[in-house]
Amino acid sequence: MFVIVVYDTLAERNPGILRTCRQYLHWVQRSVFQGELSAAQHRKLLSAIKQHIDPTYDSVLIYRTQGPHHIQTDLIGQPLGNTDPIL
């Protein structure tokens, strides 16, 4: 599946969730990661995110499509991240 994660967390928790997302996905923009994951990796990612946020304050949205061909992307301006394979 193709996954996009966007998060809005208290600044002091940003490094933890950044590290977590980086283990599974590509950084594409401030607070935004994306990449292809298996169902098992997706489950592990959600579980890892839960351990790094305060659910009473933070917000994390995890979008997923069946694959990268089910979603199109337009970029306006600068490409900040990269989409090199990491897994």
Add this chain to the structure above:
Amino acid sequence: MFVIVVYDTLAERNPGILRTCRQYLHWVQRSVFQGELSAAQHRKLLSAIKQHIDPTYDSVLIYRTQGPHHIQTDLIGQPLGNTDPIL
């Protein structure tokens, strides 16, 4: 189509792009909007975004799927925005 916009712009340009996105989409998180658009609305949104950013510095990613049923969303933590119809 279903559209997600994430942006990383210089702080002084945030209000402009926020206003632009709000005209077409729902705010769901800091720097993240989503919603359903027609092809014409999508074109207008991209054009409006281009007028509000500096492409040599800012970065805006516009994801789209054929419809909301082509993408699933998991939320961890707080729902910040709303998804009431606006258009």
